[in-house]
Amino acid sequence: MTKILYCRDAGFDCDATVRGESTQEILDQVRPHAAHAHHVEVDEPMAKQLEGLIVEA
Numbered sequence: 001m002t003k004i005l006y007c008r009d010a011g012f013d014c015d016a017t018v019r020g021e022s023t024q025e026i027l028d029q030v031r032p033h034a035a036h037a038h039h040v041e042v043d044e045p046m047a048k049q050l051e052g053l054i055v056e057a
């Protein structure tokens with residue numbers, strides 16, 4: 001089962017999607033994307049919020 005996080009769902013005007021086999025795998029990719037593309041550091045509260053936005057593919 002693939003999990004997907006749509007960056008747009010996190011409130012950014014961004015068409016990036018992050019795919020992974022697990023929540024952790026997705027968060028590991030989201031951190032550098034958020035830092036580079038949005039200059040946002042994913043702290044623990046934000047990570048929890050993002051977890052809730054992950055959907056099954």
Ligand SMILES: [Zn+2]
Nearest residue numbers: 007014016037
């Ligand atoms: Zn983005």
